[in-house]
Amino acid sequence: MTHPTQAATSLAAVIDEMTATAQRSGRPDLAERLAAAAASVADSSVRVVVVGQFKQGKSALVNALVTAQVCPIDDVIATSVPTVVRWGERLTATLITELTGEDQVIRTAIDPAELRAHVTELAGDTGTFGNLRAEVTLPRRVLESGLVFVDTPGVGRTQSRAATNLTLLPQADVVVVVTDATQELTEPELAFLSHAAELCPRLTCVVSKSDLQHNWRAVVEANTEHLVAAGIEAQMLVTSAVIHNLAVQRQDRELLAEAGVTALARHLHSQWSSVLAERYRLAVEEIRSVGGLLAMVVNAELEVLANPENGAAVIVDLTQAEERAERLTRQSARWQQTLADGSIELIDDIEFDLRDRLRAVGREADQLIESSDPGKSWDDIGTWLAESVTQAVADNFVWAHTRSMHLADVVSQHFVIDGRASVPGLSLAGSEKALRAIGSLDYVESDALSIGQKLMIGLKGSYGGVLMFGLMTTLAGMALVNPISVAAGLIMGGFAYRNEAKQRLEHRRNEAKHAVRRLIDEAIFQVSKESRDRLNGVKRVLRDHFISAAEDFKQSLAESMRRAKSGAAMPPTERATRVAKLRRELRELQLLGDRADASLAGTPRVSETDGQPVVQERRAL
Incomplete structure (x- = not known):
């Protein structure tokens, strides 16, 4: 196998030749x-993005x-900023800020x-x-060799961090999703x-913290079934x-194998080889394409x-082909x-999908509010709402990426030059900026009644009962304040208190619903704008790619x-020499293409177990 x-x-x-x-x-x-x-071939780095829920051991x-x-x-403080770990001759750390809306990077x-x-979260808002x-x-x-690890914030903590993780995935060469062994997926x-x-097609699921669960095999088996079912x-x-670090300290090879980290490293190295092989194949296709245009x-x-x-x-055929290529560059x-x-259809569908998903979240929030007291459970409702909005935006982002790739395939089928069609790589910007701009959910007061307020409401409600029933009982010769009037006052005071509590609860629910609607409307406004800009960018990338290909062909x-006309006018005495030179040029171009193909001989197309749910076995500790 070629290295x-x-x-x-x-x-x-x-490529140089x-x-x-x-x-x-x-x-x-x-x-x-x-x-x-050439730049793609020279780049041996392979990005391995490590993602997962909060506190899974990434x-x-x-x-x-x-x-x-x-x-x-x-154990408590979580990662809040993606951390890239790569090769260097010495240990260094750098903070990198990509300024919003500017092609500028600040390195500190x-x-x-x-x-x-x-x-970490110690840094506050970043x-x-x-x-x-x-x-x-x-x-x-x-x-x-070129492996680059990206440690990401945990999914499910905040809106923008989850969106950031999704943004990293299309740019990842390999994705490692981490879940711990304490529970099933x-x-x-x-x-x-x-x-x-x-x-990302190269996906690996890692069950971490097996040292915390003696029955981790059952968890892994259940996880495998979940993956197959999904x-x-x-x-x-x-x-x-933990076991890996202990094995390193003790220099225990058997314990090192138990930890499974070295097996993961070997697997990632095989993925590295597969990614580079695919990268080289694309370079060979480009070499063949350029060679074809020169030939x-x-x-x-x-x-x-x-x-x-x-x-x-020949000149007539070239003229017709040139006219066809010219038509490819026209807007018609x-x-x-x-x-x-x-x-246009993609933007409308993605925007409708976003609105539909977020409105569904709003309806579910209304039902949740109706079945509870927002004053007591507002923090829990806010957490659920933030996660639900993030999930809706994430689903919309993934669908937008899938639909964008489909659009690129459809356009490429209509754009065929010399029997070939190519699809450019698409990188979609994320929605983290829009999610940060949404703001927080308005606070709903608990509106709890103090003991004094309860007494005042009760006395105010009972006053009428005591007076009304007291006057009625005076006709029977009883005092104004008697057991009957007091009982009636207590009943009416209790009714007044319950009515006031019900009105206050209804007010809190209405206030909570208004707060949810405001958040949903803001989310639709912010994310729709971001999504529209993102898809317009996809349109520009596709247009520029295909126009550039048409211009090269034209x-x-x-x-x-020009060369054909020049050849037709060439004196017969010079033609033999020119023909020999042209045939040498064709042979050289063909040899370059053959050498490019030969350089890939034996490189892996996919790893032997790609696409198969494989469980790494190791004996119980």
Whole structure:
């Protein structure tokens, strides 16, 4: 099997030679495409995003993988900022802020020992001026090849953090979802796993903290059944960071194998090889595409020189092809119409879906409010509402990503040049900024009655009863205040108190419903704007990609036309020499393509167990 490093070296050499050929042919546009392919081949980093619910052991797992305490761990305080851990010759820590609305990044070096104060909840509200993340570098063998671990905040804590995690998933090469062994996968975890599977095809489920549960095998078996029932394809591994750290301290190989962290590291390394192999395959496709455009020009001139009698027919064919390519760049082109109509429909559908989901949350909140006293349970209702709004936005985000990829596929089918169609990579911006802008839920007072207020309401209600029944009983010769009038007063006082309590409860419920509606309306307003901007960005990416491809093809046709006409006018005495040179150029282009294909020989397409729920077995402790 070809090692990824060897494949990268071979591909880099092929790209350099193809770039030189493109430059000699006067095609700087193709050279730029090859430069992007070269950058992709040179990048051996593979992002492994570690996600999961709050307090599942994500930071401890990353620390165990790199055998260093780089990500802060606490029993109570949670991670609040994504932390990127990558290779470096020495231990460093940097805070990186991507300013909102600006193509600018602020990097601030900090003492690694002070990282806890910046990436946990101790830092308070973060990301006010943009997306904040921390980056840690250190020399570790597991990182040297190019693996990059991203420790994320726990899902289910706040709206913006959960949205940030979803934003990271489409950019991830590998996603590791962590759940602990103390319980089976919950519905929120399964929902998040489903989202992760939609956004990143390389998904691994890690059952952590197996040291806390002697019956972890039953939990793993149940989790596997849940994944199969949900139709989620993910490998499952079992780990214990505590046992791993103990094994490292004791240098106990058997205990190290028990911990399962080394097995996870091997699995991630195989995923690294698979990701790079796919990256190299895309580079080979780009090399073949550029080679085809260059060969088109050479073939046109060669056909005219080798077969002069076909010169007129070749020029006619090139003219027709050039007209077809010209039509592809016009706004009236079929793919342009499909993109425009599909984008409008996509934006409308995504916005309707968002409104429908959030209004459903509002209706469920109204039912919850009607069945409880908001004054007593408002904090719980607020937590549920925040999680429900985040879940609705997350579902909408995943659906928008899926629909965007579908639109790209549909447009690519209408945009076919020379029998080929390509789909650009789409990266959707997240909704964390919009979620932060929503604000908090208005507070609903408990409106509890004090003892004095209860007495005053009771006395006020009982006064009429005592007076009315006292006057009636005086006709029978009884005193104004007698047992009958007192009893009537107590009954009417109690009725007045219950009526006042009922009115106050109804007022609190109405106030709570208004607060929920205001939050839902604000969420629809903020997230809809963010979603519309995001999808308009997708439209621009698709349009620019396909127009660029059409322009490249059109330029190759124009050059083919020029070379064909030049060849037709060439003196017969010079044609033999020119034909030999053109055939050498074609052979060189073909050899470059063959070398690019050969560089991938033996590289893995997928790991042997990709897509299969696999459970790592280890003996009970």
